[in-house]
Amino acid sequence: MKIVRLLALGAFALSATACATVTRGSNTAWQVTSDPSGAKVETSHGHQCPATPCSIKMKRKSEFTATLTKPGYKPATVSVTNKVGTGGGAGMAGNVLVGGIIGAGVDVATGAMLDLTPNPAHVTLEKQ
Template sequence: MKTITVVAAIAAALSLSACATVTRGTNTAWEVTSVPTGAEVHTSNGFHCEATPCAIKMPRKSEFVATLTMDGYEPATITVTNKVGTGGGTAMAGNVLVGGLIGAVVDGSSGAMLDLTPNPATVTLQAQRHAEADQTGEQ
């Protein structure tokens, strides 16, 4: 009977390990909007969307620069990093309390406990200055 209890306890601990990986997943939707809307977005890690507002499925452990472009506006960039999210921190605490060292390692390496920041992101585009408007007539 004691063997069955030990096996059941081990099985329970293993099933609870890597809580964030199971409950949150390793990807998330990164949302970006622009003022004005309709900008194209390209990220330094190879993702893109045709027009804002949009959401791009990204690995939670990503760190990247997003460049927004739109005719008549200067290109704008935003740096996106990651941090331990509330849900990820809770899952990690569960791993520690239950003794799921394996789960803690899996959640830490998979990025499941992380959230992208800023998310959502809002970028204000600046209108291009025309060369003619910059000329003062002096030579």
């Protein structure tokens, strides 16, 4: 029984060292607005929202293109990439300070240290 407790404690300690994964998660809300509002949004990953302003739950490590359409306006696209965010960098620094090489690997694999950019995205639509 003592060995099981030690193994459980060790597993918890290893998983807790993935600081950004624990504090930020691997998903985020990507927000998009348009001028004029009410445009339909569709991403290259197949996610949609019926009208801006809206937000779509996306993986932090995603890279995609979003197309906005509205009757009477030309379609517009926005390219979304990712970068290491302030909170993600702090989480990774926590891994380094605590010595959590496994936690750092988890954060890299899940993308928890990343932020989507631009977020929020604002698109101005042109009349046809």
